[in-house]
Amino acid sequence: MDDSSPFCLLVKQIFEDRYEVDSYSSAEDFISLVSRAASYHLIILDLHLPGMDGLDTLTRLQSTPATHNIPILLLTADSRKDTVIRGMRLGAKDYMIKPIDPMLLDERVSLLLSDMI
Numbered sequence: 001m002d003d004s005s006p007f008c009l010l011v012k013q014i015f016e017d018r019y020e021v022d023s024y025s026s027a028e029d030f031i032s033l034v035s036r037a038a039s040y041h042l043i044i045l046d047l048h049l050p051g052m053d054g055l056d057t058l059t060r061l062q063s064t065p066a067t068h069n070i071p072i073l074l075l076t077a078d079s080r081k082d083t084v085i086r087g088m089r090l091g092a093k094d095y096m097i098k099p100i101d102p103m104l105l106d107e108r109v110s111l112l113l114s115d116m117i
Contacts, residue, residue, distance in 0.1 A: 027060075041071075042072075055087060071094075072093060077097065
């Protein structure tokens with residue numbers, strides 16, 4: 001989930017050859033959908049979203065039975081140490097600061113997905 005369409009397109013371009021990629025700009029829409037039906041192996045989550053912010057979204061995802069086992073990668077421009085620590089304590093499996101290196105993002109996603117096997 002990210003509120004930036006160009007960034008969502010970049011993520012899709014990096015992964016679309018190997019994975020099915022969905023993007024959402026609204027945390028509320030995503031949580032509603034994923035708690036009812038969708039099955040995801042990884043969530044890439046921005047901290048700055050309209051409406052519900054990323055840390056609140058992370059908390060909701062971690063407390064929802066349908067999503068609490070899905071690894072979450074926080075990907076944001078917010079590099080403050082206290083924010084990084086809070087995100088990890090709330091359950092994020094990894095944290096990357098924008099701007100991102102596509103090769104590094106690819107590697108981190110691969111590692112997170114391999115941990116699930």
